[in-house]
Amino acid sequence: MMKKFLALTLVVFLSACGGSNDGLIKITGKIENAIPQGEVILERFEVGQVGQVRPVETVYSDHNGNFELEVSVDGPGFYRLNIYNKQYEVLILADKNLKVEASGEEGNGIEVTGSKDMENMAKLYEYMDAYQVKVQEFNQKYIQARNEGNTELVEELTTQGLAMEEGKVKFLKDMAMSLEGSLVSLLITDYIPNKADEYKFLDSLSVKLQKEIPNSSDVDYFVSNVGVFKPAVAMGDVAPNLELPNPEGEMISLESLRGKYVLLDFWAGWCRPCRMENPNVVRMYNKYNDDGFEVFSVSLDRTRNQWVDAIEKDGLVWPYHVSDLKYFQSEAAVAYKINAIPFALLLDPEGRVIGKNLRGRALQAKLESIFGE
Structure with a gap:
């Protein structure tokens, strides 16, 4: 696997020529x-x-x-x-x-x-350089809105940011699958951040590259390791049960919430993006709890004080808070292959995954589709 290894932004001008060189x-x-x-x-x-x-x-x-x-x-x-x-x-x-x-x-x-490989690489870098400019402009707007306390604009920008990232991933996936016999397809995967969500694409790409470039050790390595990205739980799967202690030490299980729609939310008191999303989760809980919506919060904190303090300060009023206080070595994090938070799954009454990493207006829209406005 590769990244654009240089700290410098390289401008590369390329063209195709030449014939076979027999190695x-x-x-x-x-x-x-x-x-x-x-x-x-x-x-x-x-x-x-x-x-x-x-x-x-x-x-x-x-x-x-x-x-x-x-x-x-x-x-x-x-x-x-x-x-x-x-x-x-x-x-x-x-x-x-x-x-x-x-x-x-x-x-x-x-x-x-x-x-042609170098020509394709230039196209990839050109797109990513332009995208980075867009990200920088977006971040400036977001930071300004947050510093001004403009909650409505922050929420709107969050939705825009997620859509922008989704557009980038779609472009890269399309580009990778369109190239024929090019290691640039492999290079592209380094610009796709959440590989677990894109496992099916990565698996398909591995099959394609193995067929088109059977004599590349880089492809061989990718093919043999693509399974690492397979998520513990995919859309439509029944979420594995979790049973962990609440702040009082009582064991609480995820399966005890069967029959309800559940947001399985991995978070921590030290996680700023998690804390920024908490007010939205609170609003959704208050709005739909009577209709059968629950939140099962799994903390990856290291200390009970940090965990409980964040629950109180953010007004997380639902009763289902659990943690073994083992950070990313938590039993829950290992079972669900969590390596970054916030991470959330929306489960239907049978415990099946019907949504992944829904935040802000995306979570609101999904719940509205289930419960109505």
């Missing part, structure tokens, strides 16, 4: 600000070890900044070009020669041409 790839380049006999290192990203690289080939630029290197590859893979330990560029090497133009100075981009 031998040639990379030629020109460095504008040349260091005579300066090192140009081709590094291979270690499969399964994010960010770890090992040198594959080292050459030296001449007085004019020209360099050339050849490497034999046994299948498509992720590499990094290291120029003078100042500039870095992620490469996919498969069966095409590449041409490089670089400044040799920190903070500047590297131009790479020669393969």
